[in-house]
Amino acid sequence: MRRSVVPVLFLVAAGLFVPSPASAAGNTLTVNVGTTVRPVTHVASGGLYAVDTGTKPPLEQMYPLKMNHLTQPPYGVQQLGNGATVPCCDGLQVAGKVTAAGARQFWRLPDIYKDFPYKWVSWADWESKVRTMVNARLGATTTTNIDGYELWNEPDWTWNTSSAGAFNAGWTRTYQLIRTLDTVTPIVGPSYSIYNHDWLVAFLTNAKNTGTLPDVIVWHELDVHSYNNVAAHVSDYRAIEQSLGISARPISINEYASPDQVDIPSVAAHYMAVFERYGIRDAERAYWYEAGTLNGLLYNNSPTASYWAYKWYGDMAGNIVQTVPQSWLDGVAAYDSTRKIVNVVFGGDSGANTVKVNGLSGLGSQVSVVLSRTGTTGRTTNSSPTTVSTSTYPVSGGSITVPVSGMDALAAYQLLITPTSGVSTWQQRYEAENATAVNANRFSSGSASNGGYVGQIDGTANMRNQSFVDFIVNVPAARAYTMTIGYANATGxxxxxxxxYNGGAWQTVSYPPTAAWGVFGSTISTSVTLKAGYNVIRLAKGAPNFAGGTGYAELDYLQLA
Structure with a gap:
């Protein structure tokens, strides 16, 4: 972030901020609804310095994006990025908003320094700062969803080797200090500005030998062609892990998109596609301009053109399904089997192109297709999407082929495919595997709704390792709803x-025993009184201000009626 790194800027200067569309029209994006990639978790919806305090940004603008993960500066931030005159976005101050939006956050510890690139003082100064930041987190006993200390940012060019020594040794020293203070919160890194095989081999070798391996591996994808390189980078990184005998780490790309890319809707669709396709856990839009604006998705707290690409992505539920790009035409797609909705967000080419969607037999002999597009006006202009067409298509051999004429290579498009009748106007079933699972894990099961569930919801000790699942639901009216919970409980x-819900009082839900773990079909019901619009519902084994649950239960879904 906030840099003048040559690998980024020489390409931007060449005017290659978005790939040149193919000169010949007629490319096809293929969507295979029957081929599941992973549960929907909105991997690409995060941001760096995306959230400030107060109404910047408003929670009501955050909810539709289903923000997965954020990287925020630490408690006591002094960083003045991108011309700011006062520090912004203290991770402790914004923690309530981050949690309310269903997101989690890393703390970028070196942003305790005012300047960027960072101005190293001394080891005594750095270690004093680390103690202050970590102890502040430990003292925040009702603050959850802080799931990583990022020890440094882009050490390949911001670490002062001449004064601080080699970065790998500095990583080890800082890691060991933090673990004397906090043995629970994950430690993440090394957060190189680019992917580099040799750097990662050296870093991981040292980390393994010193017992300081990161819990999450982090690097940045900021080159203008980064989305074309993600597959190779992930493959190479996994090979490094195997060669060193290191268990697989989750991968976070906590800065992505170059300065000229970050406001282009079609580029957002490309990044969404590759991050979902190649197994990235979370990804955050880079902070090149104003903080607290969801990285340019909002201007004066209202949506810009790119917001709508992320909003359509946020509408996805169920499972991410396979997309096969052609030329620069790419996108991400999801299938919500409970509502029989296929949602495709795509872009990247110009002229007349096609989206072919296979695996639609379960939606009937014909389907309704709504094609929409974003504007292309950047981060300082408010914008609304346009409905291009609403059509009915016959399903032949389980497939439809949708022509998309007059495409703009900079715009993002949405194809929303539903049965011609019987689709609820609002989402009533919410899969646990699509929700925010804190200190719990996602699993698959043939008997689970949509094939997935959340288990190992076991932690009760404190705010760092308490286990809960947060569902963001959107209801049409303020009233009481019957909430049915699908679950399994094999404790006997x-x-x-x-x-x-919505920060209100706790009540207890009880789960009678079931036959086996991971085998679903059992339900319980209770009543919840919700406000119109977005609500956050938490089911917890342990959470702040809750004494803790008994026994164990796995969660399949909740349904509102």
Missing amino acids: ATATQGLA
Whole structure:
């Protein structure tokens, strides 16, 4: 972030901020609805310095994006990025908003320094700062969703080797200090500005030998062609892990898109596609301009053109399904089997192109297809999407082929495919594997709704390792709803969890025993009184201000009626 790194800027200067579209029209994006890639978790929807305090940005603009993960500066931030006159976005101050939006956050520890590139003082100064930041986190006993200390940022060019020594040794020293203070919160890095095989081999070799391996591996994808390189980078990184005998780490790309890319809707669709396709855990839009604007998705707290690409992505539920790009035409797609909705967000080419969607037999002999597009006006102009067409297509051999004429290579497009009748106007079933699972894990099961569930919801000790699942739901009216929970509980006795919503009081839900773990079909029901619009519902084994549940239960879904 906030840099003048040559590998980024010489390409931007060449005017290659978005790939040149193919000269010949007629490319096809193929969507295979029957081929599941992974559960929807909105991998690409995060941001760096995306969230400030107060109404910048408003929670109501954050909810539709289903933000997966953020990287924020630490407690006591002094960083003045991109011309700011006062520090912004303290991770402790914004923690309540981050959690309310269903996101988690890393703390970027070196942003305790005012300047960028960072101005190293001394080891005594750095270690004092680290102690202050970590102890502040430990003192925030009701603050959750801080899931990583990022020890440094872009050490390949911001670490002062002449004064601080070699970075790998500095990593080890800082890691060991933090672990004397906090043995629970994950440590993440090394956060290189680019992917580099040799740097990662040296870093991981040292980290393995010193017992300081990161819990999450982090690097940045900021080159204008980065989305074309993600597959090779992930493959190479996994090979490094195997060669060193290191267990697979989750991968975070916590800065992506060059300065000229970050406001182009079609580029966003490309990044969404590759991050989902190649197994990235979370990805954050880079912070090149104003903080607290969801990285340019909002201007004066209202949507810009790119916002709508992320909003369509945020509407995805169920499973990400396979997309096969052609030339520069690419996109991401999801299938919500409970509502029979296929949602495709795509872009990147100009002229007349095609989207072919296979695997639609379950939607009936014909389907309704709505094609929409974003504007292309950048981060300082408010914008709304345009409905291009609404059509009915016959399904032949389980497939439809949708022509998209007059495409703009900079715009993002949405193809929304539904049955011609019987689709609920609002989402009523919410899959646990699509929700925010904190200190719990996602699994698959043939008996689970949509094939996935959340288990190992076991932690109760403190705010760093308490286990809960947060569902963001959107209802049409303020009233009481019957909430049905699909679950499994093979303890042989009734288990309990806490239930709270919108920051309200806790109540207890009870789960009678079921036959086996990972085998679903059992449900319980309770009543919840929700406000119109977005609500956050938490089911917890342990959470702040809740005494803790008993036994264990796995969560399949919740449904509102």
